[in-house]
Amino acid sequence: MISIITKAKENEKNIIDSEAYFNANISSSDFDEKDLEVMQLIDNAHLIDKKLGTIKTDFGITSIKNLSTGCKTVLVYRYLQKHMITCNLNINECGWNAVKVLFDIADGAEANIKLILSNSNSILFLKNDTYQFEINGIVVRDLFASLGRNK
Incomplete structure (x- = not known):
């Protein structure tokens, strides 16, 4: 089940800027095969030097620091998951x-x-996908209705 909250919690650890968290805490030496797959799926990026953090993208050779914010966010999730960090x-x-x-x-x-x-702009594609969601502690079937948006 995917657990979603609609705003940050004051008494809990919140990572609001996943790009800054990625740049400060994650290096290419942390990547496993699943992380490399994530980079390929989202940014079509391929790690070519694990020690230096060099990747090849459709735009040329660059650093992992230049991955998209979305890709970095998924890699942060994977990092938190692997290190069993609650946040x-x-x-x-x-x-x-x-x-x-x-x-x-x-x-x-x-x-x-x-x-x-807090918004449904980036989930409009989910209309035909089936995931189980918990929104603010309540199990829901319709993510759009729960976030205040019609299909």
Whole structure:
């Protein structure tokens, strides 16, 4: 089940800026095969030097620091999951492609990570997908209605 909250909680650890968290805490040496798959699925990026964090993208050779915000957010989720860190992760800046990959990873995953999603702009593609959601502690079948948007 994917656990979503609609705003950050004051008494809990919240990661509001996943890009800053990624840049400060994650290096390419942390990546496993699933992380490399995430980079390929979201940004069509391929790690070419794990030690230096160099990737090849459609735009050329660059650093992992230049991955998209959505890709970094999914990699932050994976990092938190692997290190069993309990927190809330803001996904409002993710594009639909990153949200789709994130939901596929989070659905049924063993993690104490709630996703902060205050709007439905990046989830419009989910109309035909079937995920189980818990929104602010309530299990729901219709994510759009729960976030105040019609299908």
